[in-house]
Amino acid sequence: YEVQDGLLTRIYRVPDSPLPTGFSSVGPLQEGDLSDEECVRCQRRKLNCDGEQPCYPCIKAQSNSNVASCNYRRSDGTYESWATRPFEAKALSEPNLREDYQSYTGRRKLKVSNELRSLRDALYTKAPEKKRTDQSIVEETIDSDPHDDENHGRHAAAKNNYKGFKFSLSAYNELPQPALQLKNNGTANGKYLEAKVEELNSHKEKGTWKVVPLQGGIKPVTSRWVTTDKYGPDGEVARRKARLVARGFQQEEGIDYEETFASVVKSASTRILLALAALCHWHIHQGDVKTAFLNSDLDKPVYMKAPRDVQLPRGCCLLLLKALYGLKQSPRAWYQKLRDTLVRWGWRISAYDPCVFINDGTGLILEVHVDDINVMGRSLQEILNFKGQFSKEFPISDEGECSWYLGMHIEQKPGEIHLHQKQYIDQIVTKYGFKDAAPAKTPLDAKIKLAKQGDYVANTKFRKEYQSKVGSLNFSSNQTRPDIAFATGYVARYASNPNRAHMDAVDRIFAYLKSDARKGIVYSDKHGLQLRGFVDSDFAGCEDSRKSTTGWVFTLAGGPISWSSQRQKTVATSTMDAEYIACAEAAKEAMWIRNFINDLRIPGVHIDTVPLYIDNNAALKLTRNPEFHSRAKHIDVKHNFIREKVEEGLIDTQRVNTKDNLADVFTKALPRSTHEDLLRRLNLTSGGVIESEPLLEKGKEIVGSDPGIIQVPRPLRVLGTGGELDPRQQGHELLQLQIAGSLHIDESSHLYLNPGFNFDERTA
Numbered sequence: 111y112e113v114q115d116g117l118l119t120r121i122y123r124v125p126d127s128p129l130p131t132g133f134s135s136v137g138p139l140q141e142g143d144l145s146d147e148e149c150v151r152c153q154r155r156k157l158n159c160d161g162e163q164p165c166y167p168c169i170k171a172q173s174n175s176n177v178a179s180c181n182y183r184r185s186d187g188t189y190e191s192w193a194t195r196p197f198e199a200k201a202l203s204e205p206n207l208r209e210d211y212q213s214y215t216g217r218r219k220l221k222v223s224n225e226l227r228s229l230r231d232a233l234y235t236k237a238p239e240k241k242r243t244d245q246s247i248v249e250e251t252i253d254s255d256p257h258d259d260e261n262h263g264r265h266a267a268a269k270n271n272y273k274g275f276k277f278s279l280s281a282y283n284e285l286p287q288p289a290l291q292l293k294n295n296g297t298a299n300g301k302y303l304e305a306k307v308e309e310l311n312s313h314k315e316k317g318t319w320k321v322v323p324l325q326g327g328i329k330p331v332t333s334r335w336v337t338t339d340k341y342g343p344d345g346e347v348a349r350r351k352a353r354l355v356a357r358g359f360q361q362e363e364g365i366d367y368e369e370t371f372a373s374v375v376k377s378a379s380t381r382i383l384l385a386l387a388a389l390c391h392w393h394i395h396q397g398d399v400k401t402a403f404l405n406s407d408l409d410k411p412v413y414m415k416a417p418r419d420v421q422l423p424r425g426c427c428l429l430l431l432k433a434l435y436g437l438k439q440s441p442r443a444w445y446q447k448l449r450d451t452l453v454r455w456g457w458r459i460s461a462y463d464p465c466v467f468i469n470d471g472t473g474l475i476l477e478v479h480v481d482d483i484n485v486m487g488r489s490l491q492e493i494l495n496f497k498g499q500f501s502k503e504f505p506i507s508d509e510g511e512c513s514w515y516l517g518m519h520i521e522q523k524p525g526e527i528h529l530h531q532k533q534y535i536d537q538i539v540t541k542y543g544f545k546d547a548a549p550a551k552t553p554l555d556a557k558i559k560l561a562k563q564g565d566y567v568a569n570t571k572f573r574k575e576y577q578s579k580v581g582s583l584n585f586s587s588n589q590t591r592p593d594i595a596f597a598t599g600y601v602a603r604y605a606s607n608p609n610r611a612h613m614d615a616v617d618r619i620f621a622y623l624k625s626d627a628r629k630g631i632v633y634s635d636k637h638g639l640q641l642r643g644f645v646d647s648d649f650a651g652c653e654d655s656r657k658s659t660t661g662w663v664f665t666l667a668g669g670p671i672s673w674s675s676q677r678q679k680t681v682a683t684s685t686m687d688a689e690y691i692a693c694a695e696a697a698k699e700a701m702w703i704r705n706f707i708n709d710l711r712i713p714g715v716h717i718d719t720v721p722l723y724i725d726n727n728a729a730l731k732l733t734r735n736p737e738f739h740s741r742a743k744h745i746d747v748k749h750n751f752i753r754e755k756v757e758e759g760l761i762d763t764q765r766v767n768t769k770d771n772l773a774d775v776f777t778k779a780l781p782r783s784t785h786e787d788l789l790r791r792l793n794l795t796s797g798g799v800i801e802s803e804p805l806l807e808k809g810k811e812i813v814g815s816d817p818g819i820i821q822v823p824r825p826l827r828v829l830g831t832g833g834e835l836d837p838r839q840q841g842h843e844l845l846q847l848q849i850a851g852s853l854h855i856d857e858s859s860h861l862y863l864n865p866g867f868n869f870d871e872r873t874a
Contacts, residue, residue, distance in 0.1 A: 345533050355434065554597045693722070
């Protein structure tokens with residue numbers, strides 16, 4: 111090896127004897143030049159390389175060993191190793207053999223010379239105070255007395271290794287670590303250059319890795335850049351992000367990682383907290399933890415290659431010290447770090463959602479979704495104090511009042527919160543070509559009947575497009591659009607083999623979303639702390655399996671907080687059977703919601719009994735008493751869970767008229783009038799104003815079918831106020847409505863002035 115002008119020039123050792131006949135610098139041996147017996151390694155392993163040198167089985171068997179890979183017989187009866195073949199020769203012509211050979215020789219060269227490379231690195235940095243020669247390094251690898259019989263063999267081996275440029279440099283990690291930089295000044299990185307530089311600087315500050323020589327036997331995972339644009343609520347790019355991620359799918363369980371599970375906040379938990387925020391008039395602030403995973407340590411060593419556009423000393427790799435994005439254990443490591451920190455500060459973990467933290471002293475509640483956090487509470491000063499404390503431990507991007515969280519727009523007014531996904535819906539509508547499509551008034555036709563189609567097999571492209579569309583719809587149906595929950599679940603049943611009729615049904619859902627992309631959930635303090643559940647089921651609605659569909663929804667602060675539309679696991683033999691099974695599933699969710707809210711320990715907020723409304727008399731009686739033995743004896747015992755909770759007084763099952771059952775929209779496709787009526791009563795609106803036909807018609811008497819509440823779809827003009835009534839204006843002594851026709855309000859009813867001002871007969 112020579113060092114010239116600060117650069118390392120390799121001089122490779124050439125075999126002692128000429129290359130065998132037939133092997134030149136331009137290609138492999140010709141067939142017949144060497145027999146199987148002449149390959150020592152192959153002969154011993156009883157593998158045939160057919161004269162190709164070196165052959166794949168030999169390389170595979172010896173790639174991590176100091177023994178030469180393949181040996182050929184010399185004329186004097188000795189053997190010469192192909193590992194010493196000059197590497198300057200042209201590459202082997204056969205692609206597979208060339209790839210195997212280059213892979214092996216690369217590792218071989220790395221193993222032989224990594225210590226010299228570390229010395230070369232020292233030329234660019236500060237050299238160690240004590241200069242050391244190659245010979246002294248070798249001598250340091252053995253005991254001080256080379257003549258000791260016990261150590262004589264190791265001494266001789268070290269001397270031989272020195273002659274072949276193989277020795278150990280124990281002082282490598284003492285050398286200053288080189289800083290990773292982008293090649294060519296990052297000119298090839300375009301608009302993400304600044305983001306990539308920021309990412310590398312973050313890694314340097316956090317001490318994410320240590321540059322180490324790549325030793326034999328180590329299989330580093332590869333890495334890559336992942337770039338993305340983070341959009342604000344206005345649809346504009348708020349921040350460009352670049353993540354250096356490890357390709358974790360290359361990790362081996364038990365070697366690179368053990369446990370991987372990490373929880374994220376439940377969607378229902380988020381909606382419950384937002385509903386409580388509207389009821390309790392909380393402040394909600396959000397933040398984004400910068401490079402969150404880098405704050406946590408790894409419990410196992412993981413080695414990684416740098417991406418191509420990052421400079422790294424030759425023959426070296428990265429030993430990861432922090433939980434880098436992409437590693438299988440990184441989310442778990444970050445959650446444990448955050449959890450331990452918050453507990454140390456006096457926070458407690460919700461027993462019903464591990465990603466919700468409560469501080470009983472300050473009254474603050476924190477929800478975490480990986481690196482996105484929401485902190486809420488009545489005291490703004492306590493929120494600001496917490497953010498200051500948090501930013502000292504973890505660098506965050508403080509985004510102030512929450513307006514955009516996990517793809518949802520969060521529009522806050524005093525005592526009211528509106529959730530919708532207009533931006534996301536606009537994106538998927540445009541992505542799949544429905545921007546100019548005619549809008550639909552309902553998600554599915556009320557008479558639709560989908561089924562499998564005999565021996566039909568969908569082609570791959572058609573199936574993948576169908577699955578992609580359904581997946582896009584599924585996200586919205588689980589977040590802010592319960593009105594498409596049944597439709598999405600219905601078409602998802604055929605995702606494995608869809609036909610044209612199934613695709614047409616999916617396309618109609620997109621047309622329905624396009625008709626009102628801003629429609630979403632409204633929570634209002636005018637409804638008070640009233641948790642209600644509705645449950646329903648169809649009967650044998652699935653044409654293929656004849657199974658029924660369970661639907662349930664729970665509302666708080668006037669809007670849905672949790673819902674489900676799911677085909678039942680077993681075939682029901684009667685409507686009572688189907689409804690009772692649905693009630694048992696709804697009871698599980700009712701208990702979780704009740705326990706979750708009570709565990710928050712909010713002053714004045716406590717749920718004793720959850721009312722659950724059912725429209726089937728037989729199922730209602732069965733939830734209270736073990737009646738109808740002959741018709742119910744086959745029902746699985748697990749479904750009797752609801753009867754136990756009714757007896758304990760935790761759930762109160764009540765009768766509701768079918769037309770007033772809000773869960774009906776989760777079990778079947780409905781006509782337009784019924785569909786829109788249920789959505790109004792679920793408080794699914796476009797920001798408080800429903801653009802549809804007036805609810806009040808001239809000469810028609812309207813009585814609220816929902817006990818105590820009548821919802822008016824548009825602001826009403828009130829005499830004496832100088833225009834439309836301000837929903838937040840209070841203190842009117844006398845209000846008079848100017849409407850077309852008569853309106854009947856009984857003693858217990860309330861008239862809702864959109865979007866939230868209510869008054870009863872005492873103030874009207």
